[in-house]
Structures are given as structure tokens and as C-alpha cells.
Amino acid sequence: MALLVFVTILWAFSFSLIGEFLAGQVDSDFAVLSRVVLAGLAFLPLTRWRGVPTSLKLGVTVVGALQFGITYLCLYRSFAYLTVPEVLLFTVFTPLYVTLIDDALNRRFSPVALLAAAVATVGAMIIRYDGLSSDYLTGFLLLQVANAAFAAGQVGYRHLIHRIPTEVPLYRFFGYFYAGALVFALPSFLIFGNHQMLPANGVQWGILAWLGLAASGLGLFLWNRGACLVDAGTLGVMNNALVPAGLVVNLLIWNQDADLLRLALGGGVIAFSLWLNTRFSKYAWWGRGRVTT
Numbered sequence: 056m057a058l059l060v061f062v063t064i065l066w067a068f069s070f071s072l073i074g075e076f077l078a079g080q081v082d083s084d085f086a087v088l089s090r091v092v093l094a095g096l097a098f099l100p101l102t103r104w105r106g107v108p109t110s111l112k113l114g115v116t117v118v119g120a121l122q123f124g125i126t127y128l129c130l131y132r133s134f135a136y137l138t139v140p141e142v143l144l145f146t147v148f149t150p151l152y153v154t155l156i157d158d159a160l161n162r163r164f165s166p167v168a169l170l171a172a173a174v175a176t177v178g179a180m181i182i183r184y185d186g187l188s189s190d191y192l193t194g195f196l197l198l199q200v201a202n203a204a205f206a207a208g209q210v211g212y213r214h215l216i217h218r219i220p221t222e223v224p225l226y227r228f229f230g231y232f233y234a235g236a237l238v239f240a241l242p243s244f245l246i247f248g249n250h251q252m253l254p255a256n257g258v259q260w261g262i263l264a265w266l267g268l269a270a271s272g273l274g275l276f277l278w279n280r281g282a283c284l285v286d287a288g289t290l291g292v293m294n295n296a297l298v299p300a301g302l303v304v305n306l307l308i309w310n311q312d313a314d315l316l317r318l319a320l321g322g323g324v325i326a327f328s329l330w331l332n333t334r335f336s337k338y339a340w341w342g343r344g345r346v347t348t
Contacts, residue, residue, distance in 0.1 A: 058281030059293040062274050067300035069270045071309055072262050081259055082252035083131040084244040086266075091123060091240045093267025094275065095233030102230035107223050112231050114215040119235030122208020123275065127236075128243050129201035136194030145198045147179035147298075150291030152206035157287035160214050168288030171332035178324030179295040182302065182317055209290060212279045229276050288332035295325055 077086055133142055150172035158164055212232075216225070254260045282290050299322040 056281065056285055056289060056293070058277045059285065059290070060296075062278045062281065063293065063297050063300050065274050066270060066297055067304045069266060070301045071305045072266065074305075075309060076259055076262050080252070081254050081263070082244075082249040083134075084128075084240070084248040085253060086263060087127045087131065088240045088244045088248075089263045090127075090267040090271040091233055091236045093264060094272035095230060095237065097268055097272040098226070098230035098233060098276075101226055103223060103227040107228045108219055108221060111215060111219045111221060111228060114219070115212065115228060115231040116235035116238075118208045118212045118215070118279075119232030120238055121204045121211065121235075122279075123232065123236035123271070124239030125204040126201045126208065128239060129197045129204065133194045133197040133201065136197070137191055142194070142198060145195055146202060147176045147183060147295060148199065149202045149206050149294045150175050152203045153210055153291040153294060154287050156203075156207050156210045157213075157290075160210065165287070167335045168286065168291065168332060171288040171328045172291035174328035174331060175292040175295045175325050178321045178328060179298045180321075181324060182298050182321030206294075209279065209282050209294075210287065213282045213290070216283045225280055226276065229279075232275070232279075286332070289329065292325065292329045292332060296329075299325065 073086075130142075133145075137145070151169070154165070154169045154172045158169075254263060281293075285293075299318055302318055
């Protein structure tokens with residue numbers, strides 16, 4: 056779980072950087088494309104083209120298309136229909152998708168993992184809820200596609216690594232992940248991108264470089280590596296641990312307003328859900344697959 060905690064801290068800075076320096080100033084499709092290209096270039100020299108099972112190559116490519124390509128494109132588009140608080144609120148369903156997709160792939164039902172994910176969702180909602188506007192259905196559906204795609208990517212990668220044995224190190228074929236994301240990110244920019252909203256200064260270019268190489272390159276690789284080392288319940292919980300982490304970073308560095316009481320209560324609920332899953336998941340399992348700790 057240490058890898059997931061590390062990436063959570065790493066990604067906690069990304070939200071503030073995007074909100075303070077990129078949102079509304081740099082075209083969102085270009086921002087996504089730049090992250091995909093930079094991360095892909097970082098892994099290109101490491102990628103092994105031979106000796107990797109074809110099924111693993113294709114699987115990792117599909118995972119990248121889901122977890123990076125479709126997720127980010129739908130997420131950015133949801134802002135056209137939702138307020139920021141609504142976007143934050145509707146992303147808390149990701150842990151439920153993680154648990155349900157993992158159970159479906161393993162033909163099982165793990166109630167403790169589902170309960171832990173649901174408790175984590177409640178904790179995130181305590182932190183994020185700020186009322187809803189009257190017109191949000193389209194944005195809500197877009198965001199649920201993003202949530203489901205991100206969850207499917209995480210669970211899918213974990214499933215691939217466990218089911219397809221290989222002696223090739225994981226970093227040697229993670230470049231296919233970004234190739235999959237590029238399949239969606241490049242056409243989206245060419246068709247929908249605003250070429251008049253490219254980065255205008257060194258700060259914006261620097262932030263895009265950091266997001267591409269650190270957050271999307273190192274971060275996504277370590278996150279997926281960490282996802283292979285924990286059970287689905289813990290993975291679902293860690294998806295929502297980013298909420299309090301991101302708010303703390305924003306509060307301490309940019310001094311933004313935050314409801315500290317709600318942050319403390321929600322963070323406590325998320326921590327409890329992590330303990331709940333760690334403590335009880337090994338005692339309950341139904342179906343052909345087993346929940347492991």
C-alpha cells in the first residue's frame with residue numbers, strides 16, 4: 056500500500072496546479088495530449104517490443120485507453136455541465152466501480168470490500184458535498200463513464216498481471232499503456248482542441264511537463280503497480296484518500312478556504328473504511344474467487 060500512499064501525495068499537488076495555472080487558460084484536450092505524449096516518451100526507451108506476450112501487450116493498451124484516455128476526456132467535458140463541487144461529489148463513486156468490476160472479473164461477491172468502498176464513499180461525500188444545481192444529468196453521466204473507465208483500468212491491469220505470467224519487468228511493457236491513451240487523446244485534440252489556447256508562458260509549460268513526466272508517467276505506473284499488491288477493497292478506498300490529501304495541500308500552499316471540520320470528519324471515515332477492509336476482508340468470501348489481503 057506504500058506505493059498507493061506515495062502516489063496519492065504526488066497527485067494531491069496536481070489538482071491545485073491544474074486549478075491555479077491551467078484551468079480556463081490552456082485547452083483541456085491539449086493538456087491531456089501533452090501528458091500522454093510526455094509520459095509515453097519517458098517509457099519509450101524502456102519498452103520491450105519482443106518477448107512480451109501479445110495478450111499482455113493488447114491488454115495493457117486497452118487499460119491505458121480506459122484509465123488515461125477515456126477517463127480524462129470525459130472528466131474534462133463534464134465541467135461544461137457541472138459546477139466544480141458537483142464534479143468533486145460525483146467522482147466519489149469510483150471505489151464502488153472498483154469493487155464491483157473486480158468481483159465480476161473474479162466471479163465472486165465480497166461484501167466486506169463493497170462495504171469498505173461504500174464507507175469510503177460516504178467519507179468523501181462528507182468532504183465534498185456542497186449542494187447540486189438543477190441541470191446536471193448529462194455531466195453526471197459523463198463523469199460516471201470517467202469513473203467506471205478509471206476503475207476498469209485499475210482493476211483490468213491488476214487482473215492482467217495476475218493472470219498472464221511473465222518474467223519481463225512491469226516497466227518494460229508499460230509504454231503500451233500510453234499508446235492506448237494516445238488512440239483517444241490525439242484525435243480528440245485534432246477534432247475538438249482549441250489551438251488558440253496553448254500554453255502562453257514558461258510556468259504553464261513547466262507544469263505540463265511535471266504533470267506529464269511525474270504525475271502521469273511515474274504516478275500512473277506506480278499506482279497500477281501498487282494496485283497489483285493490494286485487494287480490491289483497499290484499492291477502492293485509496294481512490295478516495297486523494298480527497299483530503301488534495302484539500303490539505305491546497306489549504307497549506309495556496310491558502311484556499313476549506314471546511315476543516317468536514318475535512319476531519321470525512322478523513323476519519325475514510326481511515327475507518329481502510330481499517331475495516333484490512334481487518335475483516337480475509338474472513339468473508341463467496342463464489343469462485345477469494346478476497347486476499
